[in-house]
Amino acid sequence: MQLKLEPRGFQSKFWSYASPVLAIALTIVTMGVIFLVLGKDPAVSLYTFLIEPLVAENGATELLVKASPLILMGVGISLAYRANVWDIGAEGEFTIGALFGGGVGLAFPDLPFAVLFPAMLIAGVIGGMFWALIVALLRTRFNANEILTSLMLTYIAQLILIYMVTGPWRDPQGFGFPQTAMFSANATNPTIIEGTRLHLGIFFALAAAAAGWLLLTRSLLGFQLRVQGFAPRAARFAGFKENKLVWTALALTGGLAGLAGTLEVTGPIGQLTPQISPGYGYTAIIVAFLGRLHPIGVVFAALLLGLSYLGGEAAQIELALPSAVTGIFQGVLLFYLLGCDTLILYRLRIRSSRPAAVRA
């Protein structure tokens, strides 16, 4: 008997939807086996990892808190990647956005909320865009590879943040510790449900996903971005301006990342500190690919990855499993997802090995 992959010659519509489902199913089975090997009851472990975080007190809202920045950044990254603009610096754009938005909040703490908070959000968007457009300039003017420049700018952004919170913006009452004062009430991202940490970010995230979907499927710009990604030569023949698309894609990614940064520091964190992001910008890249570079897919992917973090904590608390479980879950999931994607372009054939023997 022989297993063989045969090219389909077309993209299977069925498998482009079924592949993530199969990947998740295989991940759950594999995780069950890993839990068993670790000496835990697989059913209880899977329940703790995947369900318990949702039914726990504030669990569902905490998942949305965790997923909001990932959705915002994942949507932006998806749009850029569709156009072959490989911005991996969302982490830095998030940081600069938080600095711009947070800076406005620190400078004018007493303005009324209705003026101050929108101004902070706009400043955050501008900050993120500014950081991403440096990448656009370097790529379109000097043909510098955006993968490198966007990554390098992330380190610079982090150092600027450290400089600001250890130097000029340090809380004067903070005993020299590296953080700003807490944002004033008027500069704070309000919680939607009393007693939880659910903030406005989720609305922005869902709106961004919807807008991203409309842009990609219903607008000329979206069409141009997609053609630019699929067939750059065709895009050129059609008269699409590549440079303009690069600038647009990076402005979108940067703006959304900057917005996410401002919402995060003014919401669940409440101040600027050296560590405002646990690596959202990098996780959002995984989210974008897991979500098929599709704005709606990104929402589900962000929720799933968010759940893996919460589940990893629950597994540590309830089952005394190591924190590496989170990373293993994410790795296994991506492994299966990439593997199952093969089925979109190929079909699996099982054939007996007899014909080959006859030929010999």
Place this chain on the structure above:
Amino acid sequence: MMNRRNFNKLLGAGLVAAAAPKIVTPALADDVLKVGFVYFGPVGDFGWTYQHDVGRQDIVKKFGDKVKTTYVENVPESADAERVIANLAAKGHKLIFTTSFGYMDPTIKAAKRFPKTYFEHCAGYKLASNVSVYEARFYEGRYVQGVIAGMMSKTGVAGYIASIPIPEVIMGMNAFLLGMRSVNPTAKLKFIMVNTWYDPGKEGDAAKALIDQGCDIVTQHTDSTAPLQVYAQRGIKGFGEATDMLKFAPTAQLTASVNNWGPYYVKRVQDVIDGTWKSANTWGGLASGMLEMAPYHNMPDNVVAAAKATEEGIKSGKIVIFKGPLKDQKGIAKSTEGVVLDDGSISSMDWLVEGVVGDLPK
């Protein structure tokens, strides 16, 4: 007989069973105290988080079945921290240790939501009726290291791999040079701020750069063993940090400042059991055993004797580290002859003593 209370109990049990049909957590007796720990890094084999976990294990050894400990590792100092802390409180942990400075405001916020839970935050300054803070006087260990460096260094220039410009780090650098200058009044200290607590690559590079600049004794306020391994390769001496790291550099480690949280943790658990837990600000040092010096190696006997004498002097109070006259880098007096800096001035230190080369971010 079914009275209302029984009915409610039954209803409650039914609801729980319906909501969570599968989960079977081993039932804990009512008098078991659950103690939670939030760790910044992975537990590993050495370093900051490892030492906190050694303290946790001391609780387990001392109280056995009366206490159940839980830890969550690799918790970033971002929005995630508050979720983890609140989660531990919601799951019935009555005493929670949050073991990194960046957990300060998340701890305070969680403490507001869970007023009946006791919190212990390491290295911060914000107290509440149910939040204590605790920290070790690491600068005392730095002073002992400085005395050793002063006697051992041929160039009279030592190196310091600093993490982040906070008082905690700055007071350590100052104490190190004051110790060094107590032996060699013209000694100098060069430093590199690596802006991280743990990054073996950066730490190793900083060690190489300092050695290339003429430092022949280097110490680090970071968490990996990379600097020690560089010292060993380049044939110079240095110190271990947080843990006795001798096995990673048997020819290079002179001693190490070892964080010893166990006795404090055991005491605080006992306080909760006895019902005597009160919010407090604890700053223990060599005298209270919260900080210990690892055995002295790779140095002549007279240096060992001087180091031990310094250790004893600090414990007995005969040696006071931050005692005037103290001058900053520009020569401006920070304290006059015989005047001792109080804990408030030490814990908010944002200036470097005369003889440190290089600037802090303003």
